[in-house]
Amino acid sequence: MQNHIPVLLKKVLSILNPTDGIIIDATLGLGGHSKEILKISKASVIGMDQDGEALEIAKGNLKEFKGRVSYYQENFSNIKKVAESLGVLGKVSGIILDLGVSSLQIDKSERGFSFQKEAPLDMRMDTRSDFTAYEIINSYSKESLVQIFREYGEERFAYKIVDEIINERRKTKIKTTTELASLIKRVVPKKYAFARIHPATKVFQALRIAVNNELNNLQKALEGSLEVLFPEGKLIVISFHSLEDRIVKRFFKDMQTKSIIQILTKKPVIASEDEIQSNPRSRSAKLRAIQKN
Structure with a gap:
């Protein structure tokens, strides 16, 4: 697999326990989870990802399973639409939603997801879209x-940072990730400027969520998934920050109260120390799972 270790893989496999039937990997990425599912079962996989570049790499990574995998460049929020078009609505045995940014997106500096490498302020997961972080930073009020910074990044210094952005962009447009990151570092109090976690982390998270409409898409994906699963089908969601986890937790609780599902994870499953050592990306991962009644 190219630069990619699937997060919480053992737990995903033990919950899904795939034998045959149809699995939808609605955030296929580079195909890490799907590859292991295909290896240990006779299931077929419908792979969805809005990132066309990741999809092409996944095709290469999964080429040995030709005939058992189909690929769709779609946002995971369109899971019901894809299932309907394939005639599998209500016939799917398992769904995976891994909400993390893939290593491909972080490693490709020109995509603009990382403040550690100079790149245009982009952050689009679907490069067919025209809307980028540059628009937000340079034209939003x-x-x-x-x-955006407070709601999606829970950024305590939002006002300070925004005042500096407004001052800066009056003089010249803010064009790159490193320009924005140094601006943030400049205005936060000294003890935060040099803390273990880079002071731009929360703002970059907030921008990524806004550019890709991530939280609304997550809500739509959760609702659609329940219609796509057959009774006793399972949905696994792996989230990477508290905003996502809150939405998932609330949705599952609500659906269980209505007797539509049964929650399989009393508490979110987190990575072991060993997994965090071998895959630092798994540090903030939380897995929740349900079974449809």
């Missing part, structure tokens, strides 16, 4: 920027 002060109020909108503060709201």
Whole structure:
């Protein structure tokens, strides 16, 4: 697999326990989870990802399973639409939603997801879209920027950072990831500027969520997934920050109260120390799973 270790893989396999039937990997990425599912079962996989570049790499990684995998460049929020078009609505035995940014997106500096490498302010997961982080940073009002940074990044210094962005962009457009990251480092209090976690982390998270409409898409994906599964089918969601996990937790709780599902994970499953050592990306991962009634 190219630069990719699937997160919480053993837990995913033990919950899904695939034998045959249809699995939808709605965030296929480079195909890490799907490859192991195909290896240990006779299941077929419908692979969805909005990132066309990742999809092409996944095709190469999964080529030995030709005939058992189909590929769709779609956002995971369109899971019901894809299932309907294939005639499998209500016939799917398992769904995986891995909400992390793939190593491909982080490693390719020109995609603009990382503040550690100079790149245009982009952050689109689906490069067919025209809307980028550059638009947000250079044209959104002060109020909108503060709201994005506070709601999606839980950024305590949102006002300070936004004031500096407004001042800076009056002089010249803010074009790159490193320009934005140094601006943030400049305005936060000294003890945060040199903390273990880079002071731009939360703002970059907030921008990525806003550019890709991630939280609304997650809600739509959760709702669609329940219609796609057959009774006793399982849905696994791996989230990487508290905003996502809150949405998943609330949705599962609500659906269980209505007797539509049964929650399989009383508490979110997190990575072991060993897994974190071999795959640091898994440090913030939380897995929740349900079974449809």
